[in-house]
Amino acid sequence: MHDLSLFLLELVENSVRAGATFVAASVVAEPSADRLTISVQDDGHGLTVTPDQALDPFYTTKSGKHTGLGLSLFRHEVEMADGKLEIGDAAELGGVAVIASMSLSHIDRPPLGDVVTTMQVMAATNPEIEFRLSAAAGDTASRVSSADLINLTPALHACEELLGSLPGGPHQTPSSGDTAKQLKDTRSVG
Numbered sequence: 171m172h173d174l175s176l177f178l179l180e181l182v183e184n185s186v187r188a189g190a191t192f193v194a195a196s197v198v199a200e201p202s203a204d205r206l207t208i209s210v211q212d213d214g215h216g217l218t219v220t221p222d223q224a225l226d227p228f229y230t231t232k233s234g235k236h237t238g239l240g241l242s243l244f245r246h247e248v249e250m251a252d253g254k255l256e257i258g259d260a261a262e263l264g265g266v267a268v269i270a271s272m273s274l275s276h277i278d279r280p281p282l283g284d285v286v287t288t289m290q291v292m293a294a295t296n297p298e299i300e301f302r303l304s305a306a307a308g309d310t311a312s313r314v315s316s317a318d319l320i321n322l323t324p325a326l327h328a329c330e331e332l333l334g335s336l337p338g339g340p341h342q343t344p345s346s347g348d349t350a351k352q353l354k355d356t357r358s359v360g
Contacts, residue, residue: 173283174208175340177247180240181210181268182292186299188214190265193292196304197285199274199336206279206336209269211260221257241268248272251279274337281338286319286330293319305332 190212227242245255253272260267293316312329
């Protein structure tokens, strides 16, 4: 199982390879609805194939490669957590939008991982591209730009704090007691 931040990295790298000059990523947790939504939108050249082709594990745009497992593995993880992955046109930015929505509390949901560090690395290694990271949980929201990600601004720290408070966030790892309780609860159902 991969952290969701690693799938986010794959999506953002796809945007960069598609010639995007602006990439917007968001992580939205809705505890009252038990939903977690991760999305990436860009202003790149858009999909050159159908969404079904893009999700085919044997399709890739990378020369010298014969498989494109990133999106298909991400879809599998999302579906295992009672979710859905959608790929289409980014209405606001004109490129591609990938939106994954899944159960926030599902036992099979991968941990969130370190989303902020993922975006910091992308901003630092691609200074010609503008990155934006938005995070929201309940009534709390935060948005940071490439400059915030690189310069470690207070806005970045607020975003880190918000994402760190989510279940499976970078500073929350389930204790063995929590995992054992989840397994026991699962076995006692039905």
